[in-house]
Amino acid sequence: xxxxxxxxxxxxxxxxxxxxxxxxxxxxxxxxxxxxxxxxxxxxxxxxxxxxxxxxxxxxxxxxxxxxxxxxxxxxxxxxxxxxxxxxxxxxxxxxxxxxxxxxxxxxxxxxxxxxxxxxxxxxxxxxxxxxxxxxxxxxxxxxxxxxxxxxxxxxxxxxxxxxxxxxxxxxxxxxxxxxxxxxxxxxxxxxxxxxxxxxxxxxxxxxxxxxxxxxxxxxxxxxxxxxxxxxxxxxxxxxxxxxxxxxxxxxxxxxxxxxxxxxxxxxxxxxxxxxxxxxxxxxxxxxxxxxxxxxxxxxxxxxxxxxxxxxxxxxxxxxxxxxxxxxxxxxxxxxxxxxxxxxxxxxxxxxxxxxxxxxxxxxxxxxxxxxxxxxxxxxxxxxxxxxxxxxxxxxxxxxxxxxxxxxxxxxxxxxxxxxxxxxxxxxxxxxxxxxxxxxxxxxxxxxxxxxxxxxxxxxxxxxxxxxxxxxxxxxxxxxxxxxxxxxxxxxxxxxxxxxxxxxxxxxxxxxxxxxxxxxxxxxxxxxxxxxxxxxxxxxxxxxxxxxxxxxxxxxxxxxxxxxxxxxxxxxxxxxxxxxxxxxxxxxxxxxxxxxxxxxxxxxxxxxxxxxxxxxxxxxxxxxxxxxxxxxxxxxxxxxxxxxxxxxxxxxxxxxxxxxxxxxxxxxxxxxxxxxxxxxxxxxxxxxxxxxxxxxxxxxxxxxxxxxxxxxxxxxxxxxxxxxxxxxxxxxxxxxxx
Amino acid sequence: xxxxxxxxxxxxxxxxxxxxxxxxxxxxxxxxxxxxxxxxxxxxxxxxxxxxxxxxxxxxxxxxxxxxxxxxxxxxxxxxxxxxxxxxxxxxxxxxxxxxxxxxxxxxxxxxxxxxxxxxxxxxxxxxxxxxxxxxxxxxxxxxxxxxxxxxxxxxxxxxxxxxxxxxxxxxxxxxxxxxxxxxxxxxxxxxxxxxxxxxxxxxxxxxxxxxxxxxxxxxxxxxxxxxxxxxx
Numbered sequence: 001x002x003x004x005x006x007x008x009x010x011x012x013x014x015x016x017x018x019x020x021x022x023x024x025x026x027x028x029x030x031x032x033x034x035x036x037x038x039x040x041x042x043x044x045x046x047x048x049x050x051x052x053x054x055x056x057x058x059x060x061x062x063x064x065x066x067x068x069x070x071x072x073x074x075x076x077x078x079x080x081x082x083x084x085x086x087x088x089x090x091x092x093x094x095x096x097x098x099x100x101x102x103x104x105x106x107x108x109x110x111x112x113x114x115x116x117x118x119x120x121x122x123x124x125x126x127x128x129x130x131x132x133x134x135x136x137x138x139x140x141x142x143x144x145x146x147x148x149x150x151x152x153x154x155x156x157x158x159x160x161x162x163x164x165x166x167x168x169x170x171x172x173x174x175x176x177x178x179x180x181x182x183x184x185x186x187x188x189x190x191x192x193x194x195x196x197x198x199x200x201x202x203x204x205x206x207x208x209x210x211x212x213x214x215x216x217x218x219x220x221x222x223x224x225x226x227x228x229x230x231x232x233x234x235x236x237x238x239x240x241x242x243x244x245x246x247x248x249x250x251x252x253x254x255x256x257x258x259x260x261x262x263x264x265x266x267x268x269x270x271x272x273x274x275x276x277x278x279x280x281x282x283x284x285x286x287x288x289x290x291x292x293x294x295x296x297x298x299x300x301x302x303x304x305x306x307x308x309x310x311x312x313x314x315x316x317x318x319x320x321x322x323x324x325x326x327x328x329x330x331x332x333x334x335x336x337x338x339x340x341x342x343x344x345x346x347x348x349x350x351x352x353x354x355x356x357x358x359x360x361x362x363x364x365x366x367x368x369x370x371x372x373x374x375x376x377x378x379x380x381x382x383x384x385x386x387x388x389x390x391x392x393x394x395x396x397x398x399x400x401x402x403x404x405x406x407x408x409x410x411x412x413x414x415x416x417x418x419x420x421x422x423x424x425x426x427x428x429x430x431x432x433x434x435x436x437x438x439x440x441x442x443x444x445x446x447x448x449x450x451x452x453x454x455x456x457x458x459x460x461x462x463x464x465x466x467x468x469x470x471x472x473x474x475x476x477x478x479x480x481x482x483x484x485x486x487x488x489x490x491x492x493x494x495x496x497x498x499x500x501x502x503x504x505x506x507x508x509x510x511x512x513x514x515x516x517x518x519x520x521x522x523x524x525x526x527x528x529x530x531x532x533x534x535x536x537x538x539x540x541x542x543x544x545x546x547x548x549x550x551x552x553x554x555x556x557x558x559x560x561x562x563x564x565x566x567x568x569x570x571x572x573x574x575x576x577x578x579x580x581x582x583x584x585x586x587x588x589x590x591x592x593x594x595x596x597x598x599x600x601x602x603x604x605x606x607x608x609x610x611x612x613x614x615x616x617x618x619x620x621x622x623x624x625x626x627x628x629x630x631x632x633x634x635x636x637x638x639x640x641x642x643x644x645x646x647x648x649x650x651x652x653x654x655x656x657x658x659x660x661x662x663x664x665x666x667x668x669x670x671x672x673x674x675x676x677x678x679x680x681x682x683x684x685x686x687x688x689x690x691x692x693x694x695x696x697x698x699x700x701x702x703x704x705x706x707x708x709x710x711x712x713x714x715x716x717x718x719x720x721x722x723x724x725x726x727x728x729x730x731x732x733x734x735x736x737x738x
Numbered sequence: 739x740x741x742x743x744x745x746x747x748x749x750x751x752x753x754x755x756x757x758x759x760x761x762x763x764x765x766x767x768x769x770x771x772x773x774x775x776x777x778x779x780x781x782x783x784x785x786x787x788x789x790x791x792x793x794x795x796x797x798x799x800x801x802x803x804x805x806x807x808x809x810x811x812x813x814x815x816x817x818x819x820x821x822x823x824x825x826x827x828x829x830x831x832x833x834x835x836x837x838x839x840x841x842x843x844x845x846x847x848x849x850x851x852x853x854x855x856x857x858x859x860x861x862x863x864x865x866x867x868x869x870x871x872x873x874x875x876x877x878x879x880x881x882x883x884x885x886x887x888x889x890x891x892x893x894x895x896x897x898x899x900x901x902x903x904x905x906x907x908x909x910x911x912x913x914x915x916x917x918x919x920x921x922x923x924x925x926x927x928x929x930x931x932x933x934x935x936x937x938x939x940x941x942x943x944x945x946x947x948x949x950x951x952x953x954x955x956x957x958x959x960x961x962x963x964x965x966x967x968x969x970x971x
Contacts, residue, residue: 152847155847155848159848159879159881160748160789160792161750162750162751162788246789247747247748247789247792247793247794250747250748250789251747251748338747425850426847426848426850427847427848427850428848429848429850431850431941431944431950432750432751432754432879433753434754434943434944434947434950436950436951437950439951448949448950563949564949
């Protein structure tokens with residue numbers, strides 16, 4: 001092989017790496033010379049939106065990220081909170097949107113693989129995966145293909161690596177027709193005093209490469225695929241999507257956890273976006289060190305790879321670690337037991353420079369801080385979207401309530417957004433690991449913490465009808481719903497990971513939506529005392545001129561001190577009283593009902609008072625602690641009638657309730673007023689529940705009772721549970737033609 | 739009672755199985771590594787669920803060549819108890835220790851849910867302590883769990899009473915609707931002629947604790963224990 005040919009770097013080449021003219025000028029100034037081709041590529045990925053957060057960083061500082069339980073806030077591979085008994089919950093949510101649209105199976109699979117690596121890199125054994133999915137219209141011709149691919153990819157990776165996929169959410173909206181969202185969340189458990197961080201320190205310590213070999217896949221995943229809008233040629237970007245091997249990652253997981261049980265390493269980082277380059281630089285940056293890498297020692301999958309390709313490959317299932325000098329042999333033995341590659345490829349240095357050598361030549365010598373701390377930070381302009389007022393226009397008087405409310409309920413239950421998700425979650429192994437207490441289909445999943453009495457509730461939420469109509473309030477509502485879902489299973493909400501999916505940040509109206517979203521999340525998280533400990537921003541969710549609706553996905557973790565006291569949505573016994581905690585108002589804006597039955601998606605989303613929401617949480621948790629609640633279910637999309645139906649489906653028992661007059665019937669049945677919980681209570685304990693509600697100033701109504709084979713709501717609805725359940729169950733496959 | 743739980747690269751339910759045996763049944767558990775050929779004197783070897791060797795080639799096809807499987811074969815030949823669960827069942831079929839094979843579910847999709855099983859015959863190790871006709875609710879989770887064999891083998895297995903468990907509806911009847919993967923005759927578990935080697939697709943280790951959805955899985959492990967104890971006396 002000949003030596004590397006020197007390439008003269010130009011501004012045009014900088015543009016190919018996703019860098020602007022200004023950014024290129026800044027690089028030349030910082031280095032005091034033009035960069036080499038490899039250096040340019042490294043700047044391209046490190047200063048990409050995906051790696052540098054240049055458009056969001058200034059805003060993200062506004063989010064609350066501290067609290068008594070926080071062991072690790074944002075900035076590491078994942079966040080960590082103290083859950084007692086000497087243990088930490090380590091978790092994060094991350095997007096894999098563009099890869100999943102371009103190549104749904106591998107895109108979604110590697111999204112799961114990446115988030116799992118983020119968690120076990122911290123020394124935590126992953127015990128739960130959740131996925132928040134947004135597809136285009138159920139009627140769009142490409143949607144079934146994307147649903148099959150994404151669900152299949154998640155199942156493939158999660159099932160094979162042996163981590164339970166315990167929940168998630170799936171929504172359909174034509175506004176995602178050309179840009180679906182795949183947000184993957186993982187949660188793991190680690191000893192609280194054995195959390196590993198991605199840092200490089202100790203001059204002379206060896207830098208070791210472990211896991212799969214490096215190939216040519218995924219080059220430019222971070223800079224070109226994740227940090228730019230999609231266009232009609234999106235399928236041409238398929239080579240930028242990585243290919244996952246969950247079996248290899250299973251071995252890597254077990255080997256890393258074996259390694260971390262001992263005292264052999266200083267820091268460890270997975271090779272994710274921007275591969276070797278980003279992991280090496282982030283470790284050096286955090287440790288305030290320099291690093292020297294010998295690219296000839298990197299295990300390669302194929303011959304003839306250039307230094308550029310070796311530095312930027314996003315091949316999966318690879319880790320970089322800094323070992324303590326002298327531990328190399330022991331580290332090698334551990335990976336050898338699992339038949340994995342383990343090679344010393346460099347060392348930590350003291351000159352603050354990232355150097356890469358290849359065939360006797362130094363192809364890169366850049367100050368680490370130039371790539372990390374000196375990355376640009378933009379405060380991009382914001383303006384209110386011109387159609388903001390038009391979005392929320394709604395004339396309720398022009399909307400006729402349905403003649404047949406029972407059939408209206410059945411149609412809602414058959415809608416792609418409300419029907420049973422069994423087709424999805426039955427493809428996921430949701431039991432492996434032996435921790436799953438509340439399986440998919442409840443308000444939140446509940447997993448037991450091994451070796452303790454404790455449990456963790458996990459949920460992902462975001463109603464994007466609300467966020468589109470009011471980006472600020474919608475974000476508040478997303479946090480509130482996530483918190484309420486934790487409360488509904490008996491858990492106290494404790495911390496959040498957020499995945500902020502937005503359009504093109506260079507468009508001021510998108511940036512305005514983003515700013516409003518941040519403010520909404522901030523206000524709600526402050527109110528609930530739930531800091532944000534990890535997360536991810538995904539911009540450029542734009543195809544052609546169409547931006548997605550603001551989608552700040554909220555992953556909330558809640559804590560149960562005694563997991564045996566968890567709550568479920570299913571009625572327990574005929575004759576129990578059905579109570580509604582909270583107040584139903586005449587609110588129909590942004591409801592599933594308006595969309596499904598009237599083809600409208602305008603109006604103002606439901607109002608929320610955060611004090612009332614907190615009062616609801618306290619009432620439910622106090623009543624649950626006193627053993628008064630036999631079931632609980634958040635009243636959300638589809639309103640009270642849908643919540644009642646779901647409690648009937650989960651139990652096979654019917655229900656008879658009164659209908660409140662004094663407001664539109666459709667608002668009572670299908671309105672989505674916030675801060676409500678449907679609970680069932682033994683007949684003679686309704687007074688005790690009422691007393692707790694009164695003490696917190698929360699409205700509380702006995703609606704009716706559990707029993708029979710029908711769902712009866714006043715004179716408006718009387719439908720056999722078995723009939724509507726069958727329609728609810730069959731709808732997903734039928735609507736999507738799967 | 740001393741159980742051995744094998745870990746192949748890609749085994750996933752090995753930890754859960756070991757935990758169930760240790761914590762619920764309070765028995766001794768030895769973790770056996772695939773590169774070893776020593777069973778360390780265990781009474782029953784459990785081949786757990788998962789994706790051994792990534793299930794490349796075919797589920798269970800590579801695991802059968804691992805060193806530990808030589809020892810498992812010898813143990814089985816000597817009449818020792820062997821229980822294969824899910825991927826373990828696939829390995830036992832590939833290794834020729836059990837009749838038939840497990841192929842892709844008829845739906846072509848992975849399926850994870852509780853199923854109702856009917857105990858067919860009291861003579862195999864895994865159902866030794868159950869009444870014939872007894873119904874058990876235990877979860878399945880597999881993509882390749884459709885039991886198939888040539889007609890002669892199916893007839894022989896049926897005739898010899900080697901079917902241990904069948905998928906049934908809530909009323910105990912074998913129906914198309916109750917069959918989650920298209921298995922021939924709704925077969926969920928089979929044993930060898932001697933009864934000491936049993937394979938089943940359902941996961942008894944995930945039905946051991948009421949908090950996690952049920953306890954019927956204990957019936958399977960307790961049966962094996964009873965069978966081993968009976969053989970000793």
